[in-house]
Amino acid sequence: MRKLDWIAVDGGSARWRVWGMAGLHVLHQAQGDQTVRTLAPEDLEPVVMTLVEGWLPEGHTIPLLACGSIATHAGREKAAYRTVPCKPLGGAFINVPSRDPRLSIQVIPGLQQTRPADVTHGEETLIAGFLAQNPGWDGVLCLPGAQSKWVHLSAGEVVSFQTFLTGEMFALLSQHSELRHAVADGDAAWDSAGFTDGLTQGLDRPEWLLARLFSIRAEGLLAGLEPARARARLSGLLIGAEIAGAKPYWLGQRVAVVGESGLGELYAQALRRLSVPVSTHDAAGMALAGLVAARLLRTSLPSEPLA
């Protein structure tokens, strides 16, 4: 019978996931309800512990390897970053002190880029997972999400990348702005026509974003714009503006979209309209593939304390 010998944590996305591992095999998995972003630093370890405590054998220290914004949110504004161009994984892991002796916590360092200034918080691991599943792949990765990333990959290295605040903007606008009166919540049926409308506006005139946003509210008041349509329009508008802005990335390239299935398909749809050769890949599993790849590197890597 296989025994737990390490724990993998994807703490970079809105919801975070935890796997109990025996080598390359998944013994257990769990998902945290709370987002990492809203956790107080001192609550991180206790929250991880509620998820994994039942898996831990008595009297052992189990290595826990995490990726994502967990390092910065653990109160380390200045986490260690590796500078591109470089492979997505490499260098030393970051040791995070744990209060419970049953866990030994390490975090995979993010990537940094100097100009324009940019950082990854977990995406480097997703990229490594993608490369593990698609060895030798060259081109551009699009990782849609709260902080969408466009990544230029060549010869197994991240050459450059660019983050767009698209998903976070969507959440803020639909939940907290004046637009919330016009926009349906996430349970509403998806309205493809609304998405296409917004996408066209965003792609054609990204510089009108701030104006087009208010039009959604105004059409709700004046023209009875359906809230479900308004929601899809908002999504299309923001994704369109992102893709228009990301033109230096996709122009003349092939693009692999790695996202949650629904969201990834929306990006792929937009890129196809621009005649960009595009493939879609489900993000589920890629974070774990990246964590496994990092774990496999581990034995040959020194582990040093974070200064």
Place this chain on the structure above:
Amino acid sequence: MRKLDWIAVDGGSARWRVWGMAGLHVLHQAQGDQTVRTLAPEDLEPVVMTLVEGWLPEGHTIPLLACGSIATHAGREKAAYRTVPCKPLGGAFINVPSRDPRLSIQVIPGLQQTRPADVTHGEETLIAGFLAQNPGWDGVLCLPGAQSKWVHLSAGEVVSFQTFLTGEMFALLSQHSELRHAVADGDAAWDSAGFTDGLTQGLDRPEWLLARLFSIRAEGLLAGLEPARARARLSGLLIGAEIAGAKPYWLGQRVAVVGESGLGELYAQALRRLSVPVSTHDAAGMALAGLVAARLLRTSLPSEPLA
């Protein structure tokens, strides 16, 4: 001694203001702490009442004339709007039932535009106040704020207008997004160099807005970007993107910026860089001037109940 004969309310902006009037003379004034936006419809009248109750004579019904989003926030999603092109004031006021017999409440209708869909909620009254103080003025008005408006005025009429969600976006991003970790709060000293940096980025590449936003966070993490500088940069970036998008309004026109003093000056600074002839006008007082202009129209106007 002058006696209170009407009450003027500017309920369209973040903070709202109330004046006790005798004809054209201000007898009293007060300011509401709570924003209209966050009030429940049923709380509007009680909150107004706490401000004005001390002014009300016994046994009389005092007319109260309000402008702003108070009508939509009184639970009337579909307030009456007047369609541009038209004068900023005119038509019937909207009667709002009041529970207290000492007040008779009316609201000035906003303006609507069909394509692109847009509405005013109080800005029509500000425009009327500006025209009362600058009779015969033709050109473009810029009204910066939570929902900035650009207005084409000709021969005393609003020809067209366009709203940008700039101020609201600034508030959301600086308080509720990932950027809140990088950006100082409103008490920080103003950083002109940061504003200029952001303005340049926003004006030159408005289509990169979603990417430039994240750069603020990344430079905070990587390059020690000062929070006060980050705040001014964010402001410049959004204002620059707005002004770039508003080019069809200001190109070849003279622009009057009507805003709270500090904010108006920032817009004027940006427009001067683009060689746009610009004048600045303090918004304080213009809402009251518009409410007075509306009151003067009133005797010749029918008042009809809101369907």
